[in-house]
Amino acid sequence: MSADIIDIDVCGLEPPEPLERVLDALGRLQPGQRLRVLIPREPIPLYGILQRNGYQHETKSREDYLYEVLIWQ
Template sequence: MTQPDDEIALDVCWLEPPEPMERILDALSTLPPGKRLRVLIHREPIPLYRILGNNGYAYRTQCRDDHLYEILIWQK
């Protein structure tokens, strides 16, 4: 499967907290206009959702068959 041109992929699986959150927020701070961030993580990052909502981001979360979470994040 190829990565769409309007997405940037970030794999933070199996990193110890708070590194996944830090990497996601760093990636969002440099996300070019019109791009979306696709995050792969080994658990659902519940605390991230409030941060996203408070900072003008929308997201869609999917639990995959391999039990990893894929979160697509974009600016509202």
């Protein structure tokens, strides 16, 4: 794991806790850091929030049916 990437796994959590955890982690990111989120469904509501707050993201679907979302500013 790279020091500039913060990993969080929100699998197994009931909504809205995954979104709350992601937003909390984003609030603690330092300049140059990125957040990598492991989530069991594509977080469509998150994308609008990220866009409105100046974040970029890249989402990939994994072979284990989970989604990995990389977020940066």
